[in-house]
Amino acid sequence: MPEIRPIKDLRNTTEISELCHQIKEPVFITKNGYGDLVVMSMETYEKSLAKLELYEKLAKAEAQVKNGEQLLDGEEVFKTLKKSHGRK
Numbered sequence: 001m002p003e004i005r006p007i008k009d010l011r012n013t014t015e016i017s018e019l020c021h022q023i024k025e026p027v028f029i030t031k032n033g034y035g036d037l038v039v040m041s042m043e044t045y046e047k048s049l050a051k052l053e054l055y056e057k058l059a060k061a062e063a064q065v066k067n068g069e070q071l072l073d074g075e076e077v078f079k080t081l082k083k084s085h086g087r088k
Contacts, residue, residue, distance in 0.1 A: 003025065021041045
């Protein structure tokens with residue numbers, strides 16, 4: 001269930017910060033009964049960005065497969081990397 005708070009709760013920044021870190025989810029801030037802001041911890045924000053980046057890469061890979069683009073064999077890629085970077 002999303003955490004929704006009125007904008008007046010932002011006066012207590014310590015409480016909002018602790019809440020964001022505790023629930024590890026965005027906190028939705030309303031103004032006059034309507035959505036206005038979203039507040040989240042840096043950790044939650046960075047995880048959200050990482051997920052978005054992953055989804056974008058997956059979508060790009062799926063498009064490449066769909067368009068019949070040349071794909072690389074994973075085992076061959078790792079063999080080449082081991083040769084060029086040496087594994088000791």
